[in-house]
Amino acid sequence: MKNKIMLITYADSFGKNLKELKKVLDEHFSREIGSIHILPFFPSSGDRGFAPLTYEKVDPAFGDWEDVRALAEDHELMFDFMINHLSRQSEQFQDFIRRHDESPYKDMFIRFQDFWPGGAPTQEQVDLLNKRKNCAPCERIVFADGTQEDIWCTFSEEQMDLNMESPVTWEFVERSLRWLMDHGASMVRLDAFAFATKKLGTSCFFVEPEMWQCMKRVADVLAERDVPMLPEIHDHYKIQLKIAEKGYPVYDFALPVLVLHTLYTGNCRRLKDWFSICPKDQYTTLDTHDGIGTVDVEDLLTEEELQNVIDRTEGYGANFKMDYSAKAKDKPVVYQINCTYYSALGEDDDAYLLARAIQFFAPGVPQVYYMGLLAGENDYELMRRTDFPRNISRHNYTVEEIEEAAKKPVVQKLCRLMRIRNEYPAFDGEAQVSDLPDDVLEIVRESNGCRAVLHADLKTKAFRIVCADSAFDYES
Numbered sequence: 001m002k003n004k005i006m007l008i009t010y011a012d013s014f015g016k017n018l019k020e021l022k023k024v025l026d027e028h029f030s031r032e033i034g035s036i037h038i039l040p041f042f043p044s045s046g047d048r049g050f051a052p053l054t055y056e057k058v059d060p061a062f063g064d065w066e067d068v069r070a071l072a073e074d075h076e077l078m079f080d081f082m083i084n085h086l087s088r089q090s091e092q093f094q095d096f097i098r099r100h101d102e103s104p105y106k107d108m109f110i111r112f113q114d115f116w117p118g119g120a121p122t123q124e125q126v127d128l129l130n131k132r133k134n135c136a137p138c139e140r141i142v143f144a145d146g147t148q149e150d151i152w153c154t155f156s157e158e159q160m161d162l163n164m165e166s167p168v169t170w171e172f173v174e175r176s177l178r179w180l181m182d183h184g185a186s187m188v189r190l191d192a193f194a195f196a197t198k199k200l201g202t203s204c205f206f207v208e209p210e211m212w213q214c215m216k217r218v219a220d221v222l223a224e225r226d227v228p229m230l231p232e233i234h235d236h237y238k239i240q241l242k243i244a245e246k247g248y249p250v251y252d253f254a255l256p257v258l259v260l261h262t263l264y265t266g267n268c269r270r271l272k273d274w275f276s277i278c279p280k281d282q283y284t285t286l287d288t289h290d291g292i293g294t295v296d297v298e299d300l301l302t303e304e305e306l307q308n309v310i311d312r313t314e315g316y317g318a319n320f321k322m323d324y325s326a327k328a329k330d331k332p333v334v335y336q337i338n339c340t341y342y343s344a345l346g347e348d349d350d351a352y353l354l355a356r357a358i359q360f361f362a363p364g365v366p367q368v369y370y371m372g373l374l375a376g377e378n379d380y381e382l383m384r385r386t387d388f389p390r391n392i393s394r395h396n397y398t399v400e401e402i403e404e405a406a407k408k409p410v411v412q413k414l415c416r417l418m419r420i421r422n423e424y425p426a427f428d429g430e431a432q433v434s435d436l437p438d439d440v441l442e443i444v445r446e447s448n449g450c451r452a453v454l455h456a457d458l459k460t461k462a463f464r465i466v467c468a469d470s471a472f473d474y475e476s
Contacts (some may be wrong), residue, residue, distance in 0.1 A: 001187055008289065010370075068183060082191045097141065130204065240254075255359065319392060341369075371395060
């Protein structure tokens with residue numbers, strides 16, 4: 001993958017379909033965006049695409065494979081693969097419901113009666129699980145023959161967990177991955193992979209060594225076409241370090257909260273500590289469709305520092321997703337902040353542009369969420385209308401709205417920063433952080449005689465970028 005900024009967008013959020021997405025990028029952001037993470041564009045029964053029925057079709061509401069190919073002509077594309085689950089409405093699960101034990105897919109899903117001794121977990125076993133709901137992770141399924149079973153379901157009722165011990169599951173996985181590579185995937189994001197391996201007596205989350213075996217098997221298929229894999233996981237930052245040690249690229253999900261802490265306090269000590277140990281082969285984010293994770297900064301911030309970030313974002317209109325896992329101990333804790341990054345910074349243009357400058361100078365390849373590209377504000381109306389808290393940061397822009405937003409001074413300045421990041425060769429080198437007082441942040445990127453320096457006053461949010469080629473200089 002090229003070292004240029006990646007856009008994260010739904011197929012129907014930056015324009016109403018893939019054709020409009022291409023039109024908007026061609027007309028307004030051709031220099032700013034190098035690659036695109038198109039969030040799941042397959043037929044799906046829930047979770048806005050993350051409950052896929054199949055990987056071999058494009059949802060007709062978004063377009064077709066020809067539209068995907070057209071985007072791939074000018075942009076490298078990253079596709080999602082949901083290795084943990086498949087739609088309840090998929091051909092495979094529906095066949096299981098109709099034919100039950102006679103279905104060829106009966107072993108493709110995790111049946112509680114087969115997994116747990118005695119057919120069901122004890123409360124102690126449920127409490128041990130890393131889970132996203134406050135009960136046992138299952139759905140009671142009524143089969144055509146009148147019998148009922150509990151089937152493992154970590155996320156929504158439409159996302160049935162796959163049995164990674166089954167040959168029929170791996171036949172599906174390998175066929176689907178090869179299809180994606182045949183149809184334009186330059187990179188595959190392995191969504192929710194840490195939940196994919198289940199083992200008695202564990203949290204059923206990032207189970208070792210089984211998890212490494214699963215990841216290698218996926219990576220080996222992708223290696224047939226030299227397509228890299230990006231594992232997606234929100235957990236303690238040391239998990240990312242372990243994944244990086246295995247040679248896989250990782251996400252920097254610690255950066256969003258650390259940057260908020262830095263700008264809220266005017267102190268970059270925690271951020272500098274992170275830069276000294278973070279992986280170099282990583283993809284940085286400030287915002288994504290999933291909000292701002294908090295679990296990723298455990299032990300990078302104190303509990304008091306993290307709570308301050310949570311409280312500040314709440315004051316700017318954020319809502320929260322809670323963690324019900326055993327790690328939450330006596331009560332649920334905030335797992336994710338739902339808020340646009342622009343709103344999380346009080347819709348302050350100077351603070352927002354500095355946050356992006358820090359991201360672009362940080363080690364790794366930057367990803368920018370579509371709402372972040374337009375400095376989008378919290379969408380309370382969509383959140384209320386859909387009764388879904390995460391939709392606060394999932395506004396669907398029309399082409400006309402994008403054209404107007406692109407004229408905003410903050411967006412034009414952001415685009416200037418993005419062009420510097422994409423076009424100046426200094427960013428092919430590593431990031432070096434200068435030893436200065438903690439209310440000043442200076443990051444140097446240098447490669448092949450090209451040098452770029454970000455110097456920021458964290459108290460005033462004023463910053464400048466000075467390059468060996470002055471054509472790329474920038475002053476806020």
